[in-house]
Amino acid sequence: MTDAENGAETAATRSGFVALIGPTNAGKSTLVNRLVGAKVSIVSHKVQTTRATLRGIAIHDNAQIVFMDTPGIFKPRRRLDRAMVLAAWSGARDADLIMLLVDAERGLKGDAEAILEGLKEVRQPKILVLNKIDRVRHEDLLKLAAAANEAIGFEQTFMISATNGSGCDDLMDYLAKALPEGPWYYPEDQISDLPMRQLAAEITREKLFLRLHQELPYSAHVETEKWEERKDGSVRIEQVVYLERDSQKKIALGKGGEAIKSISMAARKELSEILEQKVHLFLFVKVRENWGDDPERYREMGLDYSQ
Numbered sequence: 001m002t003d004a005e006n007g008a009e010t011a012a013t014r015s016g017f018v019a020l021i022g023p024t025n026a027g028k029s030t031l032v033n034r035l036v037g038a039k040v041s042i043v044s045h046k047v048q049t050t051r052a053t054l055r056g057i058a059i060h061d062n063a064q065i066v067f068m069d070t071p072g073i074f075k076p077r078r079r080l081d082r083a084m085v086l087a088a089w090s091g092a093r094d095a096d097l098i099m100l101l102v103d104a105e106r107g108l109k110g111d112a113e114a115i116l117e118g119l120k121e122v123r124q125p126k127i128l129v130l131n132k133i134d135r136v137r138h139e140d141l142l143k144l145a146a147a148a149n150e151a152i153g154f155e156q157t158f159m160i161s162a163t164n165g166s167g168c169d170d171l172m173d174y175l176a177k178a179l180p181e182g183p184w185y186y187p188e189d190q191i192s193d194l195p196m197r198q199l200a201a202e203i204t205r206e207k208l209f210l211r212l213h214q215e216l217p218y219s220a221h222v223e224t225e226k227w228e229e230r231k232d233g234s235v236r237i238e239q240v241v242y243l244e245r246d247s248q249k250k251i252a253l254g255k256g257g258e259a260i261k262s263i264s265m266a267a268r269k270e271l272s273e274i275l276e277q278k279v280h281l282f283l284f285v286k287v288r289e290n291w292g293d294d295p296e297r298y299r300e301m302g303l304d305y306s307q
């Protein structure tokens with residue numbers, strides 16, 4: 001029986017990217033794990049080299065909500081930090097909606113204040129989510145909400161506890177309705193696989209920057225192209241490192257391939273620890289001109305993994 005015969009109305013699908021912004025320890029991972037309903041968020045990232053990372057995908061009513069992480073939004077201290085902050089904000093600007101998560105117990109001190117300042121420049125619709133309300137008196141929450149809304153006109157303010165779930169259903173109802181109508185970005189059955197592939201790409205990117213950060217542009221990008229589980233329990237992973245120029249490719253390879261070899265070894269070691277299986281990692285370095293200027297880059301970063 002079709003939906004129409006059944007008398008049920010088929011609502012249009014919605015989908016979009018939600019940039020999750022918040023100071024360290026605000027509860028981003030805890031919240032995504034709760035909203036996504038599975039532990040796909042896996043790691044909290046140690047090094048802030050990511051422009052926009054997929055944290056998890058939630059399905060609510062007819063909407064597919066893709067949570068993106070934009071680490072590195074904090075007060076810049078060194079030159080490198082400043083480049084990362086800029087990149088992090090550019091990730092946020094590509095999202096359909098920005099969700100600022102604040103630890104209500106800590107309030108707007110420190111990084112939260114700097115983030116609010118930065119958010120003023122961003123045009124996307126923004127919502128405020130005060131987390132850890134289980135620890136804060138209601139009247140203090142109201143004061144905090146008022147102070148934050150004075151700095152920025154948020155579309156909505158939510159008060160939640162990521163650990164006990166209070167307020168989370170209302171938040172999801174809102175997100176599902178706020179995202180644009182359109183087809184889902186990811187096929188439902190591939191969702192579980194995506195974060196692992198992206199995580200693997202991110203680990204390699206982290207190693208790349210740890211070794212060569214002053215010599216490579218921030219736009220350097222890694223994609224996981226193949227992921228093959230083998231009968232002997234090991235996994236074969238093929239990744240491409242995309243750079244913008246031949247000169248950068250030379251740097252990434254190093255003399256006699258020595259740089260890429262050590263990057264690959266470091267990435268393989270970490271991956272096999274996380275996956276708890278033997279990993280065969282193959283890295284290819286390719287030049288893709290103007291990659292850094294491509295406005296579709298961000299979407300592609302997600303979509304490429306499902307192909």
Ligand SMILES: Nc1nc2c(ncn2[C@@H]2O[C@H](COP(=O)(O)OP(=O)(O)OP(=O)(O)O)[C@@H](O)[C@H]2O)c(=O)[nH]1
Nearest residue numbers: 023024025026027028029030044131132161162163
């Ligand atoms: N009481 C309380 N604690 C919470 C809540 N949400 C998160 N926490 C705790 O806050 C701490 C930080 O949570 P995380 O989810 O790791 O925070 P995060 O923002 O992902 O942190 P980074 O990855 O370091 O940026 C953990 O100890 C959580 O258990 C909440 O609603 N109430």
